[in-house]
Amino acid sequence: MSTATTQGALVFERVTKQYGKVVAVNDVSFSIPQGTLVTLLGPSGCGKTSTLRLIAGLEHVSQGRIFIAGQDVTQQSAIERNVSMVFQSYALFPHMTVLENVAYGLEVGGARKADAREQALEGLRLVGLTDYGPRLPSELSGGQQQRVAVARALVLKPQVLLLDEPLSNLDTKLRRRVREEIREIQQRLQLTAVYVTHDQEEALAVSDQIIVMNNQRIAQQGTPRELFDTPADEFVADFICDANRVSGEILGQVAAGKADCRVGGLAVQLANPRAYRGEIRIAVRPDAVNLTPANSQHILVGQVRHAAFLGTEMQYAVESPLGELFVRQTDVQQPLAVGSSVGIGFADHGVCIVGGQA
Structure with missing residues (x-):
């Protein structure tokens, strides 16, 4: 087993993803420590969403290896990996109540209905929606729906929490409040999280580390302050702070x-x-x-x-x-x-x- 597996909760070793002749992710390597939130940041088409899908097992690598909690998961399917994803579209079932939505993944995974309900209630408590269990998604605001999606992911107790442009459907003021809530929950539970966005301010606000991607490669990785104060090249300088x-x-x-x-x-x-x-x-x-x-x-x-x-x-x-x-x-x-x-x-x-x- 590679020594890289001891260096983080999530490790990419020279990962490449190709669709025929099209390269979506090109020789990407990084290590994410346990309990940190790392943002994949970059313009459309840079490879950040493809990288997230590779972590989730929704796509399979063409070359390289992926490790989660020291285990080589490169060949594992999405259902075999202990990861949860919060989607941009929320993906809530409109005919189910909020509580049923949050409990759904637990029940599909084999949990008893009573246990799934109890854990779902705890998930709603974590996101501040304890009294919203009986409601339908259509009776919630956009911010509340997003918090339900977060709760549904959290109750599965994932080794890695994945967030794919989770705030893009919200207005500016609500986006700021919800990102603060997500960050507070991540820090309180010491979750390992990978967050995808093209919004520089959002990345600076929520991240322990930022991985800036360009042309399917990593342009620079560092703390928000490191990237803001000492960009590695012209692309990073322009993308991070409009330099x-x-x-x-x-x-x-x-x-x-x-x-x-x-x-x-x-x-x-x-x-x-x-x-x-x-x-x-x-x-x-x-x-x-x-x-x-x-x-x-x-x-x-x-x-x-x-x-x-x-x-x-x-x-x-x-x-x-x-x-x-x-x-x-x-x-x-x-x-x-x-x-x-x-x-x-x-x-x-x-x-x-x-x-x-x-």
């Missing part, structure tokens, strides 16, 4: 891991852990761009092309020598006018090197 990607130049190393750089005439000092030299690519988060009314002291000057008020922040599109910059600023009382000239500077945070020649 502006600009060109710059390294002038020289200051100290170990630090370099003096020039970006559009501006002198900045940036972390350079990969020891890049010469021309580089830099990611600048929208909140790390400082805009002020232009004057003769500014080295870098741009022009506001678009301004949008979003309540707690202003968003700007600024034409500059570096290209168009997307900017977020919290000063909503004195917004910059469209067409005005602005001086451009960078904050001490939110600017990092994401490519170049080592």
